[in-house]
Amino acid sequence: MSKTFLITGGAGFIGSAVVRELIRSTQHTVINLxxxxxxGNLESLADVADSERYHFVQADICDGEKMKVVFAEFQPDIVMHLAAESHVDRSIDGPADFIETNIVGTYQLLEAARHYWKDLKASDAEKAAGFRFHHISTDEVYGDLEGPEDLFTETTAYAPSSPYSASKASSDHLVRAWQRTYGLPTLVTNCSNNYGPFHFPEKLIPLMILNALAGKSLPVYGDGKQVRDWLYVEDHARALIKVATEGEIAETYNIGGHNEKQNIEVVKTLCALLEELVPEKPAGIAHYEDLISYVTDRPGHDVRYAIDAAKIERELGWVPQETFETGLRKTVEWYLANESWWQRVQDGSYRGERLGTGS
Known part of the structure; x- marks a missing residue:
């Protein structure tokens, strides 16, 4: 049966992947808030924007009154909450925006959802029974892993290290509190590092691709031996939709790609792919790896993240379709084929102003 999904942050990297997957692969209606x-970049949704099942609303989740209006107007069956400030370096330089969006914004959205759901129970018990509030979070809330064989599970204690991860941990706690106290039907997912098409160029993988193509330095924090589990964004989108539609209320699901890699390994793999796909380099560059430079490590930088995704596989039957090798090749090929998209992000024309590349 067709449902109405309210996706917050639907013009962002992961959110836009969810919107595209819902429009392409289901008959559901999507409200992108x-x-x-x-x-946020609406150009990431150009392929689905003309669908009759897609609607865009420009609004801030921190605006509680506006959120109530949106719920009343669109009557969603499922909320997927992805709107968040998510860049660790930005959170270190200016944590206030992270507190406001990730904590206060989540509170305002929860309250709008709670009042909507409460009214729904009185007017449409069947629709109320099917309502879901799915909160999308990060593995960074768990902090650092100690042993090389340790994995984050759904019961790992929280130990956030950055203002970003602390704000996401706070929002996770709010969602669980609204479930426990008010009975709001919530689900939480915590994912590993995403990568893939339409990724904002300040993040590691697109930054390295675009810097290499421009003959710029490839800055690697510290010794580059920090380990992350990499998840192809379209695999993540499929997992999120499965959790939102089939997951158990009040449960948490960890979503990982089964791809633990050191940061320096990721950068060198990208360089090797570019050697194959773009052998003609900028002037003066013999090998892309020659562009790698080691810079002062980030304050409070976690050394290793790794997800145990056994629960979502066991209970919901989800496994990633892409390996790191296939996903990374698709990602590099996408950036090579979509220069107009990332150039408009780099020069700011996608939002009518000039921005840096984040390098």
Whole structure:
């Protein structure tokens, strides 16, 4: 049966992947609610924007009154909450925006959802029984792993290290509290590092691709031996939709790609792919790896993240379709084929102003 999904942050990297997957692969209606801050880009949704089942609302989740209006107007069956400030370096330089969006914004959205759901129970018990509030979070809330064989599970204690991860941990706690106290039907997912098409160029993988193509330095924090589990964004989108539609209320599901890689390994793999796909380099560059430079490590930088995704596989039957090798090749090929998209992000024309590349 067709449902109405309210996707917050639907113009962002992961949110736009969810919107595209819902429009392409289901008959559901999608309401994309996004404030269009620097990382929100409607050009990432050009392929689905003309669908009769797609609607865009520009609004800030921190505006509680506006959220109530949106719920009343669109009557969603499922909320997928992805709107968030998510860049660790930005959170270190200016944590206030992260507190406001990730904590206060989540509170305002929860309250709008709670009142909507409460009224729904009185007017449409069947629709109320099917309502879901799915909160999308990060593995960074768990902090650092100690042993080389340790994995984050759904019961790992929280130990956030950055203002970003602390704000996401706070929002996770709010969602669980609204479920426990008010009975709001919530689900939480915590994912590993995403990568893939339409990724904002300040993040590691697109930054390295675009810097290499321009003959710029490839800055690697510290010794580059920090380990992350990499998840192809379209695999993540499929997992999120499965959790939102089939997951158990009040449960948490960890979503990982089964791809633990050191940061330096990721950068060198990208360089090797570019050697194959773009052998003609900028002037003066013999090998892309020659562009790698080691820079002062980030304050409070976690050394290793790794997800145990056994629960979502066991209970919901989800496994990633892409390996790191296939996903990374698709990602590099996408950036090579979509220069107009990332150039408009780099020069700011996608939002009518000039921005840096984040390098």
């Amino acid at each position: 996004d404030a269009l801050t620097y990382a």
